[in-house]
Amino acid sequence: MNGIQIKGVTKRYRLARQEILALQQIDVNISPGEFIAVVGPSGCGKSTLMRLVAGLHPVTTGSITVEGRPVSGPVTDVGIVFQSPVLLDWLNTLDNVLFQADIRGLPVAEYRARAMELLRQVSLQDFANSYPYELSGGMRQRAAIARALLHDPPLLLMDEPFGALDALTREQMRLDLEQLWVTTRKTVIFITHSVDEAVLLADRVLVMGPRPGRIVRELRVNLPRVRGLEARRDRRFFDYCGEINEIFFSQGVLRQADEPGGAQAPKP
Numbered sequence: 239m240n241g242i243q244i245k246g247v248t249k250r251y252r253l254a255r256q257e258i259l260a261l262q263q264i265d266v267n268i269s270p271g272e273f274i275a276v277v278g279p280s281g282c283g284k285s286t287l288m289r290l291v292a293g294l295h296p297v298t299t300g301s302i303t304v305e306g307r308p309v310s311g312p313v314t315d316v317g318i319v320f321q322s323p324v325l326l327d328w329l330n331t332l333d334n335v336l337f338q339a340d341i342r343g344l345p346v347a348e349y350r351a352r353a354m355e356l357l358r359q360v361s362l363q364d365f366a367n368s369y370p371y372e373l374s375g376g377m378r379q380r381a382a383i384a385r386a387l388l389h390d391p392p393l394l395l396m397d398e399p400f401g402a403l404d405a406l407t408r409e410q411m412r413l414d415l416e417q418l419w420v421t422t423r424k425t426v427i428f429i430t431h432s433v434d435e436a437v438l439l440a441d442r443v444l445v446m447g448p449r450p451g452r453i454v455r456e457l458r459v460n461l462p463r464v465r466g467l468e469a470r471r472d473r474r475f476f477d478y479c480g481e482i483n484e485i486f487f488s489q490g491v492l493r494q495a496d497e498p499g500g501a502q503a504p505k506p
């Protein structure tokens with residue numbers, strides 16, 4: 239079966255003096271080409287879930303299948319984008335993208351045309367010869383996205399990819415990622431703290447509660463594509479965001495400012 243099947247997954251980290259239950263009984267099926275956003279408070283296990291799907295950590299119980307194969311070690315047919323773009327300072331943008339082919343032992347020269355096409359798709363075609371220090375934060379993250387897609391993986395895992403960007407750049411990246419996804423239809427797992435971003439990007443939002451990490455709600459987002467800027471004015475966008483924020487209120491992740499432990503109102 240293609241796509242991703244996560245069945246009864248629990249993850250415990252064993253430290254010297256304690257055990258951390260990071261994920262508890264996760265059951266999710268993700269269809270090929272589906273865009274999934276995972277939203278939840280810090281420490282709820284979002285990155286852990288991503289690392290388990292990528293095979294970077296073993297599950298404690300349960301099983302994960304990616305593109306029909308049970309995950310038992312690092313999954314190769316995947317593109318990963320982290321919050322920090324991790325580009326190599328001594329390589330230009332094109333060579334940073336081609337590095338994906340290099341580390342996989344693929345014929346680098348044969349991937350040049352594809353790398354240039356990907357740079358065009360992320361609007362970096364004029365910066366192929368620039369070095370990372372010559373690029374803005376958003377441009378570096380675009381290069382990292384192009385690099386993640388070079389080997390044409392069916393699955394793209396994105397862990398807070400826009401978390402370090404300023405608000406305007408982040409909005410532009412969101413618009414461009416949707417456009418890229420519409421043309422490539424990769425299966426995407428996108429991890430974020432931002433409720434807006436999750437709703438605007440995803441077909442389905444998995445809302446996670448505080449530790450130990452569980453999925454407390456799955457929300458199907460029925461907003462037409464391409465959502466672009468328009469979706470921000472759609473009544474349903476407000477309803478979806480409101481529904482998720484309600485969950486965070488009920489779980490104690492968000493509090494009213496005048497509740498004990500909430501933010502103090504500024505003194506007049």
Ligand code: ADP
Pocket residue numbers: 251252253258259260278279280281282283284285286287449
């Ligand atoms: P999130 O991405 O939602 O912020 P994480 O998946 O990073 O959450 O972490 C979930 C919990 O697991 C946290 O309590 C964190 O401290 C713990 N954790 C994450 N990675 C490790 C690790 N490699 N070893 C031990 N504990 C970890």
